[in-house]
Each structure stands twice: as C-alpha cells, then as structure tokens.
Amino acid sequence: MWDDEGEPVKVLEVKVRALLADLLVHEGRPVSADRLIDDLWGAQPPGNPANALQAKVSQLRRALGRDRVAYQAPGYRLRLGPDDEVDADRFHSLVAESRSAGAGTRVALLTEALGLWRGPAYAEFADAEFARTAAHRLAEQRLAVVEEQAETRLAAGDHLLLTGELAGLVARHPLRERLRAVQLRALYLAGRQSEALASYAELRERLAEELGVDPSPELARLHQAILRQDPSLGPSPGSGPSAPGSDPRALSGGPGAPAHAGPDDRPSSNLPAPLTALIGREDALDQVSRLLNGARLVTLTGPGGVGKTRLAVEAATRLSHSPAGQVADGVWLVELGARRGDVTDLAQAVTTTLGLHGDIPAGPPGLGTPMAPPGLGTPLAPPGLS
CATH class of the missing domain: 1.10.10.10 (Winged helix-like DNA-binding domain superfamily/Winged helix DNA-binding domain)
Known part of the structure; x- marks a missing residue:
C-alpha cells in the first residue's frame, strides 16, 4: 500500500x-x-x-x-x-490494459504488472487463516500473468532467454501444462529438441504418478509436432531469436531494419522483458554498471544456472536508460548459447543481430562457414554501440 x-x-x-x-x-x-x-x-x-x-x-x-x-x-x-494506491489494484489495472495493447506494449504492461510483486501477497501473513484464500487467489493470478507474458515473448521470438527463465518456474510448478507448453516451444526453437522431449516425458510421468491422468490433448499434439519438427512450430530449431515469418532486423530494430522503420522511431535495443523482477542482486548490478562505465569489455563468470545472463541483461537495461550519448546507437543482446560453430562465427552472429550489411553476409552464420573477425570493424565503426 x-x-x-x-x-x-x-x-x-x-x-x-x-x-x-x-x-x-x-x-x-x-x-x-x-x-x-x-x-x-x-x-x-x-x-x-x-x-x-x-x-x-x-x-x-x-x-x-x-x-x-x-x-x-x-x-x-x-x-x-485510487486504484494504484494498493499494489493488487494496480496489478489488475495493468493486466486489463494489456488486453487491448499491441504485442510490444502488451509485454511491457505485463512486465510492469509483475514487477509490482516483491514477494508473496500479504507477506508474512500469507498463511494466516484470514489471508490464506486471498493470498492463494492472487498467487494464481500472478502465475497466469507470468504464463501470458511468456507466451507473448515467445511469439515475439524471445525463446532463447525464456528457456533459462522458465526452468525455475517449471521446477516450482511442475504440473502447470500451460507453463510447460511455453517451455517446450522455447526449448524446441532454441535448438534443444531433446530437452523439450525430456521435459514432456517428465510431465507425463508426474501426471501419471500423482494424478493418474495423461497430459492434455493440446500438449500431446504439441509433443507430436516437436517429434516430427512440424513447420507450424516456427523457424527450424536453433535458427535464432526471430519470430516465425518475421524479418529479424525489424524485430530487433537494428541498423539494417527495413526502410519503413525510420531513424527516429526505430527501437534502440532488442533486450527482452524479464518474467520477474531481479531481487537481491543490487550490489552485483551496481558493480557491473560501474565497470561498464570505464571498460570496453566486462565478462561475467560463474557456474551454470547462477543467473549470469539475467544479471547481464539487467545491467544492459540499466545502461540503455543512461543519459543520451553514452550509448547513442543502443544496447543489443547477441545470443550465442545455442551456437556450436567455430569462434569466428561470433562476428557474423553480431552483425546478424544488428542487421548490418556491406561486405558481411546478411544471412545467419552457418556451421563450417566461418568469417574472419576483422570483417566486423567497418560495420561497427560508429561510436556509442554496446
């Protein structure tokens, strides 16, 4: 309140x-x-x-x-x-507003709504008898919005980051089929078909053991589509973060975007909207932000699953909101996790994300066709690009 x-x-x-x-x-x-x-x-x-x-x-x-x-x-x-005097009222207002918004605005509104949550509803009284029912209802509503936001991001081609973010949510809510369906699609589009199939098998086993039922017909059809690599699922597995039928330059708003996206209305970032707020990492975030102010390269290291990508995206988001001129040409995310090629593919991955042309091929880098990193210099000549 x-x-x-x-x-x-x-x-x-x-x-x-x-x-x-x-x-x-x-x-x-x-x-x-x-x-x-x-x-x-x-x-x-x-x-x-x-x-x-x-x-x-x-x-x-x-x-x-x-x-x-x-x-x-x-x-x-x-x-x-007023409605926004209580977080729950503001949450419902933002979700209602998102229903009539376009895809990009819808993700932003749903993300803002989820950002109002800093813990369980009614905090330490969530399990008290007087609050238990209301707290459970709000928790269910929040989770439904998490699923809706994830579906919207998936439709926009944000499957690579979603695979990591959804893993913890699925572990905490293993029987939610809508959440599992988003995860299966994201894993498949990220080139991780075997993991998608394993996730479905794990759900089927849980449902049988705990409830004595099978997955829903909708989820079973999705499983079959993944098995046969059905084109209706979208781009071929691991093809990158563009949505089905979309121009990746238009999606990211990169410098090579189609002519209808003029310099004044072109987005200056392709950073994804997170599913949840980053909590308990303020010190690390401040440290990364300070390093970015004085270094050309900052590397985050640590074991898998500790949140390196999430911290990097949060720091990049903060950088994108810095005073005009510090990163005049925007802040961009280049996904490399699903790539298994030679290290020289990295330069072309960067140019593909940015939509840069010139002497560099416009198509996505393929295995066995490396490009020398020096070719990256000319397209990235303008200052202020991170």
Missing part, C-alpha cells in the same frame, strides 16, 4: 501489520471487531480485547492517516483511495 506522496506505507509492529493485512483482504468492506480480535490473537486474546484492538487501530491510523481506517458498526473498514 502507498501513501499520498507515492511512498510505501511503513508499519512496524506485527499486530498492526496483521490488522492492515486483514482489512486489505476485505477490500474496503467492514470487518467486525470480534472477527479482527480472533484473527489477530486467536486462542490467546489479551485481557481486554476491545481496548487492545482499539490500540492497534490507533497505531494503524497514525501510519496511514486517521481517515483511512473508518469505524463502521460492528467494526472497521479500510477506506481505499
């Missing part, structure tokens, strides 16, 4: 936070004093429950403002302000 100045309301005492959570659960409807006392103290009420509750109400009024917590017989209610 936010105050009139746009700052998060800070409520320090645990019983007062519980009172706020209880009133929020009821969305402005009155809650009886007896119900509040039972929710806050359970089987161990204080000696004078009515006075104890009144004391907590007074503390909450000092934190929120007296008018926000109104007495309405037989108890109290929270007098809610």
